[in-house]
Amino acid sequence: MFAVISDIHSNIEALTAVLGDIERRGIKTIYCLGDVVGYGPNPGECLDLIIEKTKWCVLGNHDYAALYEPTNFNYGAEQASFWTRFSLEAEQETQRRSRRWSFLGTLPMRRTLRIKLGGVNAAIIDFAHASPRKPINEYIFPDDVYTNPLKVRVLFERVRHICFVGHTHLPGVFLDEPDFYLPDELGDVYPIIDSEKAIINIGSVGQPRDDDNRSSYVYVDGNEVHFARLKYDFETTAKKIEAIEQLDNFHAERLRDGR
Numbered sequence: 001m002f003a004v005i006s007d008i009h010s011n012i013e014a015l016t017a018v019l020g021d022i023e024r025r026g027i028k029t030i031y032c033l034g035d036v037v038g039y040g041p042n043p044g045e046c047l048d049l050i051i052e053k054t055k056w057c058v059l060g061n062h063d064y065a066a067l068y069e070p071t072n073f074n075y076g077a078e079q080a081s082f083w084t085r086f087s088l089e090a091e092q093e094t095q096r097r098s099r100r101w102s103f104l105g106t107l108p109m110r111r112t113l114r115i116k117l118g119g120v121n122a123a124i125i126d127f128a129h130a131s132p133r134k135p136i137n138e139y140i141f142p143d144d145v146y147t148n149p150l151k152v153r154v155l156f157e158r159v160r161h162i163c164f165v166g167h168t169h170l171p172g173v174f175l176d177e178p179d180f181y182l183p184d185e186l187g188d189v190y191p192i193i194d195s196e197k198a199i200i201n202i203g204s205v206g207q208p209r210d211d212d213n214r215s216s217y218v219y220v221d222g223n224e225v226h227f228a229r230l231k232y233d234f235e236t237t238a239k240k241i242e243a244i245e246q247l248d249n250f251h252a253e254r255l256r257d258g259r
């Protein structure tokens, strides 16, 4: 069994809740799809936990922004990334500060697992923050299936079997027809089979945007990908955001609404 988490966005309350849930399920292996930082009030603490608890992590666009520069960010997101950098730089303990920066600075863009699942399937699973084509920045929205089916088909040419992504904060499964299924429509389970390609968006731990304010992540048990949702104390996170002048209050409001 393993769990996949993504888009923590400096939300330590959500991350702590999700890690606790994963531990309760007895899952020891956790992979992370990036955007550990950005938007939220606890970048350093989230990095420390991700370093400690996950097997590996790939680079997200907000991690890239804190490290290098924000690209195509709106004003609020850009301000948040500058504040994130400031906050990480303000850490007084040299060792901790440099461990966080060197973790960010060595994140890979992609990872691949070749794995036997449920003793039956030999799966090739790719992991990227955003898309199999442009792993850091490309958005794959559920609507693309209807408004831009060619884009989705071209993306699937880059998928060998299964690709886990985050980035849009909208969980669900893309098939190569193309088609998109919400977790609800699948009874929260997608079975990986040899003969079907899928791009699986696992949703966001720290800033869900599908009108459900609970944290989202997945765990894989046998050949089944389970979509999990979890309540966390978003009010505490929201209040911390509101108390930091450089962080737009909208980032707090959206946590309450899950948008």
Ligand SMILES: [Fe+2]
Residues within 6 Å of the ligand: 007, 035, 060, 062, 167, 168, 169
């Ligand atoms: Fe994100």
